[in-house]
Amino acid sequence: GIVLHTVGTAEEARRAVDSGVDVVVAQGWESGGHVWGTVATLPLVPAVVDAVAPVPVIAAGGIGDARGVAAVLALGAQAAWLGTRFLLAEEMPIHDDYRRRLIAAAETDPQRYADLYSVGWPDSPHRALRNSTADAWQAAGSPPLAQRPGAGDVIAHFTSGEPIVRYEPAPPMAGTTGDIEALSMWAGQSVALARRSQPAADIVAELTSRI
Known part of the structure; x- marks a missing residue:
């Protein structure tokens, strides 16, 4: 199978590829959940892309809408990985109080x-x-x-x-x-862009509307 590995620096990305990783996930510190690195997505992604080319790079962290997807593709990533936005998919079985907190949250929360x-x-x-x-x-x-x-x-x-x-x-x-x-x-800092519950298919359609 294909081996993916999450990294927080370009040096980590190089070591991962040297160890046989097929796809590198460059995770910026804006991410929700467990966050390994301390570098933001904007400077991290192109540094990782340059370090491991032609190995594919997936960008993660702080991406919440079609603008973010287009941005990381412009930085050289082959794909975008989103978590927080999909917490508000109607299919996601989270507690209603959690859903309300996400909808109300600002990027600083x-x-x-x-x-x-x-x-x-x-x-x-x-x-x-x-x-x-x-x-x-x-x-x-x-x-x-x-x-x-x-x-x-x-x-x-x-x-x-x-x-x-x-x-x-x-x-x-x-x-x-x-x-x-x-x-x-x-929740990641992109939570400010997650404003309502909607079907996952609608989220995907919006995310891909600028590529």
């Missing part, structure tokens, strides 16, 4: 955290909407997991009944019950 939602996934920087869990952690001085306020507390449950503890990287899905606001609501 998704914050990058070094190690906030770290239960079972430590030392993995990520970007999510600011909430009460993040505020309590930062107010306490951003301590390690064992010393955090509310560490180990069950704050919600999946539809299956499986518990979700505070600081767990578990976004609120349809059927999740409990303290929805306190869960990890992943």
Whole structure:
């Protein structure tokens, strides 16, 4: 099969290709969810494209509409990878409160955290909407997991009944019950461009309308 590898620098991209990777994903730090690098998409993509040509490069991070897709193709990427925009696809089974938060969010609302939602996934920087869990952690001085306020507390449950503890990287899905606001609501800075729920096919049609 084809091997894809996500990178945050041109040097990482070179090492990945030397290791046999078929396609490189250049992920800018604007991305939602787990974010490895610290370089923004605009300078990262052309640097990676130049470093690994002719290996294909997919651009990710901060792309939210047809303008962003056209932009990364102009930077030399062969494709665009979007996450946040598709959270608002009608087919995406996220909790209604999560959906409302995404629709209302500005580009400044998704914050990058070094190690906030770290239960079972430590030392993995990520970007999510600011909430009460993040505020309590930062107010306490951003301590390690064992010393955090509310560490180990069950704050919600999946539809299956499986518990979700505070600081767990578990976004609120349809059927999740409990303290929805306190869960990890992943989002990238392109969230400001995600303004309404719509069918995934309509999102794809809009994204490809300028290419």
